[in-house]
Amino acid sequence: MPAETSQDALAGVENSPGVPKPDPIVKGSGITRTFGGLRAVDVEHIEIQRGVITALIGPNGAGKTTLFNLLTGFDVPDSGTWSFNGHSLAKVPAYKVARLGMVRTFQLTKVLSKMTVIENMRLGGTGQRGERFWLAPFKGLWSSAEDELTTRADELLARFKLDAKREDFAGSLSGGQRKLLEMARALMVDPELIMLDEPMAGVNPALKQSLLGHVKSLRDEGRTVLFVEHDMDMVRDISDWVIVMAQGQIVAEGTPDAVMSNQAVIDAYLGAHHDTDITELDEAGLEHEAEAELDEGDRS
Numbered sequence: 001m002p003a004e005t006s007q008d009a010l011a012g013v014e015n016s017p018g019v020p021k022p023d024p025i026v027k028g029s030g031i032t033r034t035f036g037g038l039r040a041v042d043v044e045h046i047e048i049q050r051g052v053i054t055a056l057i058g059p060n061g062a063g064k065t066t067l068f069n070l071l072t073g074f075d076v077p078d079s080g081t082w083s084f085n086g087h088s089l090a091k092v093p094a095y096k097v098a099r100l101g102m103v104r105t106f107q108l109t110k111v112l113s114k115m116t117v118i119e120n121m122r123l124g125g126t127g128q129r130g131e132r133f134w135l136a137p138f139k140g141l142w143s144s145a146e147d148e149l150t151t152r153a154d155e156l157l158a159r160f161k162l163d164a165k166r167e168d169f170a171g172s173l174s175g176g177q178r179k180l181l182e183m184a185r186a187l188m189v190d191p192e193l194i195m196l197d198e199p200m201a202g203v204n205p206a207l208k209q210s211l212l213g214h215v216k217s218l219r220d221e222g223r224t225v226l227f228v229e230h231d232m233d234m235v236r237d238i239s240d241w242v243i244v245m246a247q248g249q250i251v252a253e254g255t256p257d258a259v260m261s262n263q264a265v266i267d268a269y270l271g272a273h274h275d276t277d278i279t280e281l282d283e284a285g286l287e288h289e290a291e292a293e294l295d296e297g298d299r300s
């Protein structure tokens with residue numbers, strides 16, 4: 001363990017919106033996205049520190065998921081520049097962003113319910129395998145690449161305690177197990193940065209602790225984690241840094257203690273979510289939406 005951990009690097013950083021970080025893995029400026037007349041994202045400047053866990057919080061409709069979509073190439077902004085490891089991501093499609101080492105999960109999990117757990121995992125590694133298509137004529141090499149993929153998938157399933165579910169259809173998993181599967185699948189490309197959109201939504205309390213442990217272990221093995229979450233216990237528990245959005249803008253950021261004790265943030269932005277576990281309130285609805293979305297995906 002080095003004397004200085006990556007979390008220590010944030011110690012001297014000022015608690016102010018858009019503040020520069022000592023070692024940013026992601027940098028963005030002037031990012032805007034409008035839907036009709038609504039400015040969903042209007043971020044002047046954002047930096048995500050490498051090797052730590054950053055939470056992105058804010059009320060419903062603040063623009064958190066839209067910002068995730070823009071940063072990861074799932075949507076295109078009206079204006080702005082953003083980069084990952086100094087590499088500009090303008091016009092870079094989502095699958096290439098993932099290959100560069102920046103992957104994300106979705107609020108409503110996108111596991112494929114009619115495929116088995118191991119098949120879902122192997123699909124998560126196709127970014128790597130795609131680069132090996134030239135091996136196809138050389139059968140031996142091709143199958144060893146395939147074996148490597150399966151070995152990695154099995155290691156990850158064991159780590160996430162999903163190995164017993166290996167041959168089950170992903171559709172038979174609980175909401176929490178799907179979240180775990182999605183996290184495990186994201187790791188198939190060995191990302192440097194993993195972005196989790198509401199990892200606790202639809203997760204029962206028993207699995208929550210295990211999920212928290214897994215998120216911390218991602219940081220402990222040197223990855224950067226950025227997550228959107230309404231569950232304030234989780235935010236308080238595991239974040240090294242918190243960024244608050246409201247009406248498309250970054251309105252506050254700082255250490256969890258500083259942000260959570262900022263009265264303006266509590267009043268204006270945590271509001272109803274403060275001390276209320278929205279995750280539980282929304283659980284049934286989210287599950288229902290997830291099922292509907294998965295069924296729709298299966299038909300297309």
Ligand SMILES: Nc1ncnc2c1ncn2[C@@H]1O[C@H](COP(=O)(O)OP(=O)(O)OP(=O)(O)O)[C@@H](O)[C@H]1O
Binds near residue numbers: 038060062064
């Ligand atoms: N594809 C879209 N078309 C039209 N409006 C959209 C679209 N996507 C998002 N919006 C609007 O943009 C705003 C920001 O939405 P977004 O989902 O990014 O917020 P959020 O902070 O992630 O909210 P939540 O916490 O509820 O997930 C909302 O007013 C939303 O209705």
